[in-house]
Amino acid sequence: xxxxxxxxxxxxxxxxxxxxxxxxxxxxxxxxxxxxxPQTIASYLIVGPDGPVLVxxxxxxxxxxxxxxxxxxxxxxxxxxxxxxxxxxxxxxxxAGWWAQHGAxxxxxxxxxxxxxxxxxxxxxxxxxxxxKMDTLWGDFLPSPAERVTAVYDGDVIDVAGLxxxxxxxxxxxxxHHVYRLGDIAFTGDAAGIHLPDMxxxxxxxxxxxxxxxxxxxxxxxxxxxxxxxxYPTHFGAVNNPAEHLxxxxxxxxxxxxxxxxxxxAGLERDDLVDAYNHWNRTRARQAGxxxxxxxxxxxxxxxxxSVDGISRYWRKREKNAQSGSR
Ligand SMILES: [Zn+2]
Numbered sequence: 001x002x003x004x005x006x007x008x009x010x011x012x013x014x015x016x017x018x019x020x021x022x023x024x025x026x027x028x029x030x031x032x033x034x035x036x037x038p039q040t041i042a043s044y045l046i047v048g049p050d051g052p053v054l055v056x057x058x059x060x061x062x063x064x065x066x067x068x069x070x071x072x073x074x075x076x077x078x079x080x081x082x083x084x085x086x087x088x089x090x091x092x093x094x095x096a097g098w099w100a101q102h103g104a105x106x107x108x109x110x111x112x113x114x115x116x117x118x119x120x121x122x123x124x125x126x127x128x129x130x131x132x133k134m135d136t137l138w139g140d141f142l143p144s145p146a147e148r149v150t151a152v153y154d155g156d157v158i159d160v161a162g163l164x165x166x167x168x169x170x171x172x173x174x175x176x177h178h179v180y181r182l183g184d185i186a187f188t189g190d191a192a193g194i195h196l197p198d199m200x201x202x203x204x205x206x207x208x209x210x211x212x213x214x215x216x217x218x219x220x221x222x223x224x225x226x227x228x229x230x231x232y233p234t235h236f237g238a239v240n241n242p243a244e245h246l247x248x249x250x251x252x253x254x255x256x257x258x259x260x261x262x263x264x265x266a267g268l269e270r271d272d273l274v275d276a277y278n279h280w281n282r283t284r285a286r287q288a289g290x291x292x293x294x295x296x297x298x299x300x301x302x303x304x305x306x307s308v309d310g311i312s313r314y315w316r317k318r319e320k321n322a323q324s325g326s327r
Contacts, residue, residue, distance in 0.1 A: 172216020
């Protein structure tokens with residue numbers, strides 16, 4: 001079940017007020033096989049009337065896999081002229097600089113844009129988290145030439161390859177995050193959480209330092225109001241029941257935040273809290289019928305300790321703000 005061949009999804013959007021042409025395009029979910037674990041990080045290849053577009057590049061460490069996948073679909077690197085990334089986290093945009101250096105135009109949230117052009121600060125903070133695992137996990141993060149980077153704002157329409165992608169501001173997981181609407185489907189990055197193919201579980205990726213519960217809940221409401229027919233989270237593949245998925249995500253987000261808060265209030269130290277949260281998630285996964293391989297896939301997509309650190313930070317910040325009366 002983990003090695004399904006990539007199949008095209010022929011897509012024809014319903015016509016809508018602002019979308020009166022019916023476009024037929026091919027959409028492929030490319031498996032970047034991150035850390036040799038299948039179906040954890042996706043890159044999406046959309047072949048429009050005028051050529052291919054890539055949404056998400058994955059990290060530098062999976063570039064060879066991405067290029068092989070593209071070749072399997074008949075594309076050389078130089079055929080890809082337009083690359084959209086939802087945000088600048090390494091698993092989503094790590095290879096963006098490589099594409100920019102090879103002449104592709106990279107579209108990214110305006111707050112993230114400077115960090116693609118000069119990734120020093122981004123890499124410094126990532127190194128603080130990952131230490132000597134940086135290289136194995138993420139590979140090279142090359143700087144993008146400034147003229148190859150297009151800074152994107154909420155509501156911008158990116159008109160490329162005969163397709164119109166609309167950027168939807170979607171903070172909460174990160175402050176600098178866009179969901180890209182295409183017709184009535186959406187590439188959701190991390191804003192719609194994590195759901196792996198055929199799995200009965202959703203996960204909340206909440207890495208430090210930008211997780212904000214209320215902000216993300218508002219984003220989920222915004223996505224719900226769009227009435228998308230299909231979501232394409234980067235981790236991983238099509239979600240065909242957006243309303244049900246997003247409602248469950250919102251519930252889980254609150255539940256997860258409350259769980260971490262309760263443990264913090266009980267005085268649990270960080271490492272014990274990580275153990276407790278791992279146990280909590282494993283129990284949730286097993287109750288849903290998942291095996292070890294499936295659990296490993298989820299942990300590879302989003303190490304659970306990350307969410308512990310991100311959500312703990314959120315609560316501490318709130319407490320500090322409450323004490324100083326700024327919130
Ligand atoms: Zn992310």
